[in-house]
Amino acid sequence: MAPPPERNLPTVSVTEEEVQRNSERLKIEDEIRSSHQRTFVSHEEAINIAKEINLCEDRVWDLLKKARGNSWVIALFLKQYGNIYGEMSLKLLESLNPKDLIDTGIETLADHLIHSVDLKGDFEEDTFVNYILCPRVYFEMLGAYREYFKGKFSLEEREGFKQNPKALVKWIKENIDLLQSATYYVGFASPKGSFDLRKADSFSRDILFVALARSFGIPARLEPTDKRPQYLRDSDWKDAFVSKPVEREENIPSGKIRLVRACNCNCRVKAEYFNNFSIGRFKNGIFQTLAYQDVGFEYFGKYFDLPEGYYRLVTGTRLSDGTVLVRVSLFEVKEGQNVDVDIIFREDQNNVENLGSISGLKGLTPLGKNSQGSISLNKNAIIAWIEPDREPSKHLIRELRELAEEMDKINPSVYICVGEDKLTPAFNADFYDGLPQGTIFAVDKAYTCFNSFVSAAKKELRINYPAVFVVDRNNNIRYASTGYKLGIGEEVLKLLQKLSKI
Template identity: 45%
Template structure:
């Protein structure tokens, strides 16, 4: 028994049992992980360490050593004693929201003490609420938003590179807050219902109350942020805790190794609904899996997965929009679209019948948009001081970014090494705070390996360049170089040389793997890669359900532990194969492991007996194909995860094929796929966020081509007159020009937007304009992006925005006078949320407007300007 951390007898017993279980699972790494318990430590240290181990994901048991976790515990407990509010933080909040070393799926580093040292002097005389705001200002000095791949870099990498997506910004802020013994948690709306994508922010605890804030986006007060309005339309807001969490919040999932907490109620109107799962005779189906899905990126994404109780019922507090409910139990399944606001209880019936081929059309309606008002408005003085701090933070960040390898240095290095200057410049620019490390690698290894040093770097994802170091790169270059003459350059670079398999952290592993096997074994595996599959089948144990992020162990960690989830095993196979000179990959649509032998890709099948089967795609009788046929009466701009997706029915569920987002070449050649029942999902977003969805279900037969005509109907665009603007309103551009609004609009109309360049919503708009650059150039009208003077920070450089439509210019708006003039001409109330986007016709009438965060503004505005162009043609 112990009184440490207010643990009761039930919690103590549970921790001890889970600790023993983890020790058994990780016995292959007993010394590295558990020898630390032989060291002298206090009772508090011992129980903190046991708590972390008890709920530690399997991936962390594979990749890290006990000394890291002990150092983390000791530093955290010391900080609790050092800060004034440390002992005011209750044990419940401390255990669940201060002690944990992990926030998301980031690489773990012993960084808590470093963050404490950076921040303690800035907050030592502040209240907890003031400290939270101050720490967020520090995070803004270190990092800002950029869209990037879903791998989460560590907080230290964020500080080093200054850019990351919202999930990484919030990981940084949570890590920083916890380093000062402030309870903090990363919050997600898993998927928006009214537009694509999702968002992450932070909740922090101060003196008995939880507050929210946007990570690296400072506001004058807590419970503020640009996402506050969109969050009112959320279907779910949740956070994940590595524990059997005892509350007080509602749980969406009480998993044996982690919990998911439902945090929606403070953000959005909501209600608790019950899903009753029944069989074909109307009997309850206990234990059925109930998946709550929203339409997002032309697919149906799960926001919660909840097992039905003994009465066949599953519960969720959700926003007042539409959900697609999918339930499965063994071979029985069922799907039903519901509107949360319509009822409290919904029945879904399961059947073992295969999906019927056919078409279904329906709307997915999100929660309605609500006014975002605050009772206690922020004063002008508070706004000005916060803007001053934001300007100051951006200047600090900009000064640090000036230390990165610059264009001149990159070109000098390229010349010295006889490498193409543009390619070296591109790599070093992407490497950001890691650019000196990458430059040193090029300088050391190019004289011996020539352009392959550069080719290795080009084979990586952009984010890999920011946190992969020279020793790691050298391992992959040196050990793979002996195989380069065995393959054509493309095959060698992508499937042998490249260390990136999925979204795992890249580590050096090739030399290690090559030393494990004798030369004879290596030759045997290369001559017949099926033998490698067999070896791994015998030596690796699948352990599912211990990770809340799949496939995040490194290959060398999985190998040493000899256990992991299936995705980690598949990643390990690819890494082993490439290390041995066997081209390998995760297949692009299925993410299943394959090796290349001769001229064909072969599926890998792991059997528990260690007796693998080879499946050669060129001879597989269970393979068919899908051919898309263009419809002359429809919009034929197919783009994966924008307006369509494809899923195969498997084990009672639809498994979405994972083609690259944005892939467009679907009419050019047939897709080779496994046979079975498929569902084509197409969808169009309406201006209010409603998704007009069509399911087309069909069957792919062996050795047959199934032809499909995607239903991408063109929506009629409404462009009512919403007001008018003064044609004499003058814009002063950053390039020195000055033009009147009427002059800008007279030729083809005008797209103008008031933006905040340092905030995520504006960065999404800029990205969309880049992606639609060709289409806007075809239109040919003016695009005016306006920045108010208090939003112009040191980080804002108009010349740095490459790839925008040719007629785009940035303008200044001193004291917001231009915006005030535009707003006076609008005939309806409009909330002041940036970006504010307007389409103005040639008569200076406002025909479209959008306020605040929403993905798809660029496409909506493009549809309007095209329609206005057609109107002008008919008028002439």
């Protein structure tokens, strides 16, 4: 896959007065943001809360840090229920998506905790936490509904559903009307809303099934590949077929596959579903991509179930110019069989481009805890200039964090540079954790170092941030990018991996 040719668009001239006015507005925005962030639960406060309720300090801080502006609500929930329900209150919070921590209230959290703990029974911990305790089914609005649902059915009815989940499927089929033409798009109605209306589209009804099942102590989920509703019975996931006639409840035969790195594949790229590989099942004349959400590669590295049929594995390697090297392979899954499928990423066979050379990193002064560190080019290095308070630069930092483990394997030098005019009161180099080992922040007074890179590069570079360069151990510039684009971190990692072999 090749992108269209790159065009150099005309630059927009900006006056010094406009630049100054924009900088002043950015400082005001930064002050407003920083003032709000200072109201979040601090690390010290999180540790004290953890000690107060006798729970793991690191886990409590991790949750409160993710909760951001909702951190005091989460803290109050832990204070009220941590001493009563112990670690289970943490497990409930950890089962949620990070976004849920930002906007979920105490009433909702308490409802799901209080009315789930007595359903633990003999279920394994992971099964209970992920498929009974967890309030999140898909992308529906979270709300309190467990106590409500229990109040709508007698104990005898709830026990009957638990003993025979097909009875719950039958109840939903008979009591919830399908309204497929009522909305233009598939909706994610709240379970309580669908129950009260007794009407839903097919997907909302599937969400309702999972919510009801979990409320009654039946492990339930939306199957990871195609989101069909399932319940756990005798250690096997059974299809509920809520949106289909009850009499057609036979399960699709399945086999197991495992993705393995091919022995002859030297590419060390990090495999991420939907980012650089996907699996599609051949159905109704086309390959339909399986919708795995928030699943790490470790899931695919173990045998996992797939319905019987023909499948397509697509991998892609994105190059710095936007070209994607695609590889397609086909495989078949048969009932009861285990299949190993090689996952291979094509490698760029072109030589690494030499964009020019520099004499060093003159003009950089270390910041923060590494202020006494030395700045030198004695090995392959990443040098990046950022605007700390701007989203494009924040995205780059996030990518470097996500790839830190892979980068540490090849151990490049990493310098994150900030122009003196970009330093704001809220900027603190010591707050940037999780980056590759040995990352050094530096201030570039008068952009002396940055200008030397722009002058040395044998390509036209627009002054835009973040600006990212890769320099080899011989001080040759091997990569240059200005302005954010998706996947800069991945491009830099692949290049460094290639340079490490030279």
